[in-house]
Amino acid sequence: MTDLENIFRLAPFELSRTEKQELMLNGLNQLHQFHRNNSEEYSDFSRLLFKDNSEFTRLEQVPFLPVSAFKNHYLKSVSDENVFKVLTSSGTTGQAVSRIVLDKPTSQLQTKALNSIITGVIGSQRLPMLIVDSKVVFANRSSFSARGAGIMGLSIFGKDHTYILDENFELDLTKLTEFLTKYNGQKILIFGFTFMVWEFLFKQIEKGQLDLSQAILIHSGGWKKLENMAVNNEVFKSEFYDKHKLSEIYNFYGMVEQVGSVFIENSQGFLHCPNFSDVIIRNPIDFSVQPHGEPGLIQVQSLLPWSYPGHSLLTEDLGVVMGEDDAENGWKGKYFKILGRSKKAELRGCSDTFKK
Amino acid sequence: MALIKQIQIDSLDQISVFSPKDNNDLNRDQKKAGKWFDDRVIHFLDDLSKNVMRNALIRNRPDIIAVAFWIRKSNLRKIQLELGFNNTNTNGSDERNSNSEITQSNQPYAFGPLGTIFHICPANVDTIFLYSLTISMLCGNKNILKISSRMQDTGLLELFRVMSELLEKHEMDSGFVDFIQYKNEEEITRYISKKVDGRVIWGGNSTIEKIRSILAAPRCRDISFADRVSLSVFSAKELMELNSEGWADLLNKFDNDAYLFDQLGCSSPQIIYFLGENREKDATAIHIFKEKLSSFLASKNELDAASLSSLKLNKIMDDIAEEDNKLPIVNVEFGSLVTFIELEKLPDIEMISTCGGGYFYVRCISNALELAEIQDKKVQTITHWGLNESQKQEVESLKNGVGIDRVVPLGEGLSFDYVWDGYNLFWELSKITRG
Numbered sequence: 001m002t003d004l005e006n007i008f009r010l011a012p013f014e015l016s017r018t019e020k021q022e023l024m025l026n027g028l029n030q031l032h033q034f035h036r037n038n039s040e041e042y043s044d045f046s047r048l049l050f051k052d053n054s055e056f057t058r059l060e061q062v063p064f065l066p067v068s069a070f071k072n073h074y075l076k077s078v079s080d081e082n083v084f085k086v087l088t089s090s091g092t093t094g095q096a097v098s099r100i101v102l103d104k105p106t107s108q109l110q111t112k113a114l115n116s117i118i119t120g121v122i123g124s125q126r127l128p129m130l131i132v133d134s135k136v137v138f139a140n141r142s143s144f145s146a147r148g149a150g151i152m153g154l155s156i157f158g159k160d161h162t163y164i165l166d167e168n169f170e171l172d173l174t175k176l177t178e179f180l181t182k183y184n185g186q187k188i189l190i191f192g193f194t195f196m197v198w199e200f201l202f203k204q205i206e207k208g209q210l211d212l213s214q215a216i217l218i219h220s221g222g223w224k225k226l227e228n229m230a231v232n233n234e235v236f237k238s239e240f241y242d243k244h245k246l247s248e249i250y251n252f253y254g255m256v257e258q259v260g261s262v263f264i265e266n267s268q269g270f271l272h273c274p275n276f277s278d279v280i281i282r283n284p285i286d287f288s289v290q291p292h293g294e295p296g297l298i299q300v301q302s303l304l305p306w307s308y309p310g311h312s313l314l315t316e317d318l319g320v321v322m323g324e325d326d327a328e329n330g331w332k333g334k335y336f337k338i339l340g341r342s343k344k345a346e347l348r349g350c351s352d353t354f355k356k
Numbered sequence: 357m358a359l360i361k362q363i364q365i366d367s368l369d370q371i372s373v374f375s376p377k378d379n380n381d382l383n384r385d386q387k388k389a390g391k392w393f394d395d396r397v398i399h400f401l402d403d404l405s406k407n408v409m410r411n412a413l414i415r416n417r418p419d420i421i422a423v424a425f426w427i428r429k430s431n432l433r434k435i436q437l438e439l440g441f442n443n444t445n446t447n448g449s450d451e452r453n454s455n456s457e458i459t460q461s462n463q464p465y466a467f468g469p470l471g472t473i474f475h476i477c478p479a480n481v482d483t484i485f486l487y488s489l490t491i492s493m494l495c496g497n498k499n500i501l502k503i504s505s506r507m508q509d510t511g512l513l514e515l516f517r518v519m520s521e522l523l524e525k526h527e528m529d530s531g532f533v534d535f536i537q538y539k540n541e542e543e544i545t546r547y548i549s550k551k552v553d554g555r556v557i558w559g560g561n562s563t564i565e566k567i568r569s570i571l572a573a574p575r576c577r578d579i580s581f582a583d584r585v586s587l588s589v590f591s592a593k594e595l596m597e598l599n600s601e602g603w604a605d606l607l608n609k610f611d612n613d614a615y616l617f618d619q620l621g622c623s624s625p626q627i628i629y630f631l632g633e634n635r636e637k638d639a640t641a642i643h644i645f646k647e648k649l650s651s652f653l654a655s656k657n658e659l660d661a662a663s664l665s666s667l668k669l670n671k672i673m674d675d676i677a678e679e680d681n682k683l684p685i686v687n688v689e690f691g692s693l694v695t696f697i698e699l700e701k702l703p704d705i706e707m708i709s710t711c712g713g714g715y716f717y718v719r720c721i722s723n724a725l726e727l728a729e730i731q732d733k734k735v736q737t738i739t740h741w742g743l744n745e746s747q748k749q750e751v752e753s754l755k756n757g758v759g760i761d762r763v764v765p766l767g768e769g770l771s772f773d774y775v776w777d778g779y780n781l782f783w784e785l786s787k788i789t790r791g
Contacts, residue, residue, distance in 0.1 A: 068673070075677065342662065
């Protein structure tokens with residue numbers, strides 16, 4: 001883990017291909033050995049499906065688990081007494097939730113990783129913070145998991161946290177304008193889930209009512225709901241600028257299943273891999289590696305997950321790598337975009353007059 | 357006429373077999389319609405067969421075409437003879453226009469209709485329920501067919517439309533078959549269950565449990581088709597000696613057995629046994645089989661390989677990480693269309709549960725009698741290929757135990773037989789009296 005400490009000292013997008021691959025490979029080889037010795041499931045899966053258990057010479061050789069493994073199974077590589085907390089994701093209603101086991105060291109790495117990325121874009125000063133959500137998300141244990149955890153994670157980068165939705169999830173415009181008056185002319189931070197930011201901060205407020213020219217907006221959660229309204233990232237950004245003069249907007253992609261995989265938007269609007277995480281795009285049929293520019297399933301790799309075997313995961317999202325080390329804003333590393341969810345198999349068969 | 361009646365709790369009189377007017381019709385028809393192998397029913401089915409075979413929306417569906425083939429008059433007459441009826445029509449005239457003279461032979465039993473049968477068919481497109489419906493009609497019963505409100509299969513919906521049209525044409529539109537649909541409201545199921553004489557319930561197990569928790573009339577008979585496990589057995593030695601024609605034939609047959617219902621039909625193999633010398637020596641044959649099957653399926657281009665890959669990857673994880681019940685996996689050969697999971701020994705049969713789409717458990721044996729390990733109540737069909745006579749007999753002999761209902765050659769796994777899952781459906785759907 002000493003390598004990681006060094007990586008955190010760097011700016012989050014500083015490592016170019018050769019250096020990064022060496023670091024990642026070294027780290028992932030260690031993680032592979034560690035999880036092989038500490039998770040029977042990981043050990044069996046990598047032995048049976050990937051055959052090769054020796055040291056890997058390329059990142060793409062490191063075995064991956066399907067991300068849904070954490071929905072159906074409780075996988076961990078630490079003893080019970082070292083479990084510090086178990087993160088859960090809320091999938092779509094009625095679906096199983098992922099359970100991610102964290103011990104103290106892995107949890108601390110997560111905080112450091114997030115810190116590295118977020119301070120990399122907003123600076124190290126704590127900014128007054130608007131949250132496009134209601135405090136009620138913390139009252140309900142089940143929704144706390146997804147939205148609540150996201151808010152908690154980002155909250156450490158702000159101060160005077162102000163929730164602009166009331167307990168009925170209605171916009172509290174007075175609260176919002178009071179906050180903006182109070183911090184008039186100062187940098188502020190806004191955080192919320194993509195569709196909620198659009199619904200409340202964009203749709204429910206008239207043009208000219210707010211001046212958000214000093215704000216930095218960070219949002220996440222996916223585009224599915226907005227795409228139904230034909231709103232993509234480009235539209236989102238240009239409309240926000242047009243309406244509220246809000247120009248500094250960062251979307252990010254991440255998942256509870258992989259600590260450290262926080263991919264934030266670069267100046268071209270693509271999601272950028274930080275020093276300690278990477279993506280590999282795989283052919284959805286035979287899982288072979290796709291060249292840059294070819295779409296496929298997104299595999300995510302991270303140097304952070306020690307407490308559970310989540311260092312290399314195949315997601316159910318489709319994406320495409322747009323470039324590497326040559327981003328316009330000078331960031332190093334791969335950058336990519338998300339193309340949506342992969343299709344689930346629809347089979348026929350004998351059974352089930354009733355849906356389970 | 358509405359094709360499928362949408363039944364609400366306050367509109368149960370729409371079910372024609374229960375409505376007072378139709379009851380009168382039925383009383384009037386009772387002597388005619390309530391007869392085994394009534395000519396009217398046979399002519400209707402034969403007409404249906406012809407219509408289905410030339411219907412552009414259906415004829416590309418091998419499963420429905422197989423049903424259409426089965427209900428041809430000539431086949432039904434054959435079955436009638438097999439069931440113990442004599443054909444006394446000796447004048448050689450064209451049977452089509454004359455009422456046949458097939459009468460029950462001198463046997464101690466007489467068969468008549470059981471009454472009204474409630475058929476609960478599966479939501480997905482497995483079409484085997486069409487056989488039990490047909491048999492019930494041939495037994496002279498009145499029928500209610502519950503179609504899942506989620507059923508959207510265009511081939512089947514077209515078939516129901518054609519059936520309704522022909523029922524009307526043959527003046528059988530009242531009481532012979534009612535197609536109904538309702539949300540899974542227990543009250544309606546309970547109402548119908550109290551009134552019928554038999555329920556034919558096509559699984560899965562959760563459906564059967566749900567339906568059977570709703571009490572039927574005391575004398576009502578339940579015929580349930582639960583989840584089953586089926587398997588194929590191949591001679592590894594014979595595989596090594598196949599020429600290209602032989603391979604084409606074998607792959608076609610296996611495709612039909614395994615992939616017609618995406619490997620989720622109750623007779624589709626979930627396990628493949630390779631009968632050979634030993635695991636090491638047979639490994640080549642197994643590998644060749646997998647490779648040939650994969651390219652055969654890929655060339656047909658019918659399956660969504662991308663979604664199947666993810667499905668199988670997740671299933672492997674499940675099979676490996678199942679708490680307390682890990683499968684004894686010794687080798688995995690992954691492929692989007694064909695994945696082999698080789699097992700060191702056979703686990704509890706309840707753990708054999710494929711995700712479908714070509715996910716097979718594999719066992720290597722050196723003696724056909726080792727198949728005895730699979731003798732379990734849950735096991736339905738063994739399809740075999742390349743076995744010599746004595747091996748075949750050994751497999752056949754296993755049928756006499758607690759499990760294994762059918763042993764048939766490869767390619768006939770899904771061929772319907774009215775003796776199914778241990779039932780003779782003609783008997784189950786009839787009232788039997790002394791002859």
